[in-house]
Amino acid sequence: MTGHYETFVTIGAWPNERQVVISDGVKSQTINICKPSNNREDGYERTYRINIDNKFTDEEISRHPDLNALYGHLTKRGATREK
Numbered sequence: 001m002t003g004h005y006e007t008f009v010t011i012g013a014w015p016n017e018r019q020v021v022i023s024d025g026v027k028s029q030t031i032n033i034c035k036p037s038n039n040r041e042d043g044y045e046r047t048y049r050i051n052i053d054n055k056f057t058d059e060e061i062s063r064h065p066d067l068n069a070l071y072g073h074l075t076k077r078g079a080t081r082e083k
Helices: 058-062 067-076
Strands: 005-011 018-024 028-034 044-051
Touching: 005 058, 018 058, 028 067, 044 067
Parallel strands: none
Antiparallel strands: 005 018, 018 028, 028 044
């Protein structure tokens, strides 16, 4: 992999849904959870990072019914919370 790749998934149901931005880099993947406004320009509520060799799939992220379930899964699989 030589570049940067981003995908977007939605967690939860309206009105509590959140956009999640998954960014694959050369060495690591970041999982960025938007603030309640779901506007990337407002910054992220939480950011997690994991080694690219252990990266998450979009399907793996999107199958969680809410943010607490997602946070638990990210941590269990070895992602480190940065923010």
